[in-house]
Amino acid sequence: MSFKRNILDLRKRKKEAQQGGGEKAIEKQVAMGKKTARERIKAILDENSFHEYDLFVEHTGRDFDMEKKVLHGDGVIIGTGTMYNQPVAIYAQDFTVAGGSLGLMHARKITKIMDHALKMRVPLIGINDSGGARIQEGVNSLAGYGEIFYRNTNASGVIPQISVILGPCAGGAVYSPALTDFVFVVENISKMFITGPGVIKSVLGEEISMEELGGAMVHSEITGNAHFFAKSEDECFEQIKKLITFIPWNNAQKAHKFPIQEPIPGKSIEEIVPVDPHNPYDIRDIIKAVSDGSDFFEIMEYFARNIVIGFGRIEGNTVGFVANQPMYLAGVLDCDSSDKAARFIRYCDAFNIPIVTLEDMPGYLPGVDQEHAGVIRHGAKLLYAYSEATVPKVTVIIRKAYGGGYIAMNSRHLGADFVFAWPTAEIAVMGPEGAANIVFKKEIDEAENPAEMRQQKIQEYKDKFANPFVAASKGYIDEVIEPSETRARLIHSLEVSGSKVDPRPARKHGIPPF
Amino acid sequence: MEESNSKYQVFIVNSAKYLTLTTPKFDKRKKWQKLDPKEVRSFIPGSIIEVFAKPGQRLKAGEVILTLEAMKMYTKVTMPFDGVIKSIEVSKGNRIPKDTLLATIE
Numbered sequence: 001m002s003f004k005r006n007i008l009d010l011r012k013r014k015k016e017a018q019q020g021g022g023e024k025a026i027e028k029q030v031a032m033g034k035k036t037a038r039e040r041i042k043a044i045l046d047e048n049s050f051h052e053y054d055l056f057v058e059h060t061g062r063d064f065d066m067e068k069k070v071l072h073g074d075g076v077i078i079g080t081g082t083m084y085n086q087p088v089a090i091y092a093q094d095f096t097v098a099g100g101s102l103g104l105m106h107a108r109k110i111t112k113i114m115d116h117a118l119k120m121r122v123p124l125i126g127i128n129d130s131g132g133a134r135i136q137e138g139v140n141s142l143a144g145y146g147e148i149f150y151r152n153t154n155a156s157g158v159i160p161q162i163s164v165i166l167g168p169c170a171g172g173a174v175y176s177p178a179l180t181d182f183v184f185v186v187e188n189i190s191k192m193f194i195t196g197p198g199v200i201k202s203v204l205g206e207e208i209s210m211e212e213l214g215g216a217m218v219h220s221e222i223t224g225n226a227h228f229f230a231k232s233e234d235e236c237f238e239q240i241k242k243l244i245t246f247i248p249w250n251n252a253q254k255a256h257k258f259p260i261q262e263p264i265p266g267k268s269i270e271e272i273v274p275v276d277p278h279n280p281y282d283i284r285d286i287i288k289a290v291s292d293g294s295d296f297f298e299i300m301e302y303f304a305r306n307i308v309i310g311f312g313r314i315e316g317n318t319v320g321f322v323a324n325q326p327m328y329l330a331g332v333l334d335c336d337s338s339d340k341a342a343r344f345i346r347y348c349d350a351f352n353i354p355i356v357t358l359e360d361m362p363g364y365l366p367g368v369d370q371e372h373a374g375v376i377r378h379g380a381k382l383l384y385a386y387s388e389a390t391v392p393k394v395t396v397i398i399r400k401a402y403g404g405g406y407i408a409m410n411s412r413h414l415g416a417d418f419v420f421a422w423p424t425a426e427i428a429v430m431g432p433e434g435a436a437n438i439v440f441k442k443e444i445d446e447a448e449n450p451a452e453m454r455q456q457k458i459q460e461y462k463d464k465f466a467n468p469f470v471a472a473s474k475g476y477i478d479e480v481i482e483p484s485e486t487r488a489r490l491i492h493s494l495e496v497s498g499s500k501v502d503p504r505p506a507r508k509h510g511i512p513p514f
Numbered sequence: 515m516e517e518s519n520s521k522y523q524v525f526i527v528n529s530a531k532y533l534t535l536t537t538p539k540f541d542k543r544k545k546w547q548k549l550d551p552k553e554v555r556s557f558i559p560g561s562i563i564e565v566f567a568k569p570g571q572r573l574k575a576g577e578v579i580l581t582l583e584a585m586k587m588y589t590k591v592t593m594p595f596d597g598v599i600k601s602i603e604v605s606k607g608n609r610i611p612k613d614t615l616l617a618t619i620e
Contacts, residue, residue, distance in 0.1 A: 206611065329536060431530040
């Protein structure tokens with residue numbers, strides 16, 4: 001029967017193409033501590049759910065003897081599958097085929113699956129493991145990158161876009177991940193940079209390793225390009241699977257609702273926070289104390305640690321937490337923390353995730369480096385993001401809410417729906433120490449004992465202004481609550497905000513200060 | 515409370531002292547330094563192609579001190595004002611990073 005012959009032929013062709021770069025190249029990949037592209041897809045998706053497309057696509061390179069080379073799948077695997085039985089689109093660059101280098105057809109495959117993902121309104125996961133542009137294909141490679149960036153931008157805020165960096169990702173290639181929502185990196189495997197160590201050495205004579213220049217921790221801690229850091233690929237895949245439980249499949253949906261869980265009983269919420277506003281604590285303990293199952297999924301854990309962002313659930317529904325972290329840099333706002341929080345707020349707003357803000361910050365970080373780094377411009381991103389967001393916005397002021405930072409941290413004035421304050425809250429134009437120096441300058445300067453007078457005036461200011469009641473008397477905060485009532489208030493305020501409508505003027509788009 | 519606070523540093527914001535931890539990025543930040551107009555520094559990394567000026571030489575504003583190649587461009591580094599070259603800190607062929615001292619003016 002000829003049918004059978006055809007089927008056998010198809011199977012043979014498939015098997016051959018699925019080998020990618022062949023045994024030797026796969027051995028090399030494994031020796032680098034890396035999984036193959038196919039293994040990675042399998043590890044992320046539901047079992048047996050992956051369907052591959054464009055397996056038989058061939059490259060179009062015709063220069064430098066490229067026409068004689070067979071590159072299976074042209075170095076990238078694309079397809080669809082499911083996660084938790086919900087459809088997703090995925091692509092994985094195959095480093096075993098010509099170093100995963102990007103040529104025209106390679107890029108066409110990626111843009112094909114991106115177009116599908118956007119049309120079908122399903123999340124897109126991109127696994128990056130590529131030596132960069134395929135030089136032999138010249139300007140066609142550049143065209144390919146550009147077409148990917150264009151689609152990343154069009155899909156932004158419509159479908160979730162997740163980038164997983166599991167190998168080198170250099171030159172133009174880094175800009176696709178940078179345009180996506182979440183970037184995952186793995187220690188010793190992920191490398192991202194615009195110009196590599198080789199170029200730096202030839203121009204400057206400076207020797208730097210790939211890991212030091214653009215390794216996983218560099219991007220997690222210094223640059224803020226990466227959102228999730230893992231020690232192994234397996235840990236990374238678990239992080240992806242966890243993240244996806246918190247987010248909706250597209251911007252017209254809400255995140256999946258989970259069964260309600262009470263927080264795990266532990267230290268009482270009052271015990272976590274020192275009453276003295278100069279003493280630190282870990283704000284994440286407060287987030288856990290109010291979240292379902294005390295489950296808090298932190299994003300960008302290592303970058304700008306003075307602000308904490310991430311997902312949790314309240315009564316089964318996803319919320320985005322934005323919280324000052326007194327444990328690091330006293331919880332000040334600065335360039336990096338403003339940038340970090342602003343982007344997350346915009347993510348939550350785009351994907352219908354309510355925002356809960358926990359505030360305890362002494363103001364902006366003083367210093368020439370901050371001013372010259374543009375803290376005005378970066379700080380403004382935070383004001384913009386909060387003001388722009390139309391999802392439910394709830395703020396709890398725990399202790400310090402001073403000055404410009406008070407305004408920035410989702411104050412009533414930027415459109416917060418509910419603002420609660422603990423009785424320990426200090427809502428004032430600045431901290432008592434700074435304020436006393438200015439308001440009572442004359443008295444302090446003229447006093448016989450200026451230091452003593454200063455202390456006296458600080459106390460005076462503290463008694464009068466370092467509390468939540470002045471702001472409450474103006475209606476700037478809605479309710480002064482006992483700390484133990486925090487979760488109950490969050491539950492109720494989010495419930496009330498369930499059908500929130502908050503229109504904005506018609507426009508093409510705003511011009512945020514980025 | 516005092517005991518467990520020993521790992522924390524004092525951090526001053528608007529005259530108030532807070533106990534807190536710092537981050538590696540914060541610790542590594544560059545201290546600001548006032549620029550000295552008598553120091554000519556590289557604004558871009560590159561290679562020294564040619565040095566024209568010599569120590570002791572009197573130059574007018576705009577006259578060429580040296581040529582720096584950076585990003586495939588030859589850039590003339592010129593005198594910012596009339597003056598005498600005190601020292602030349604680089605020589606032909608040197609590869610230099612950004613902000614390298616190239617020359618000083620008396």
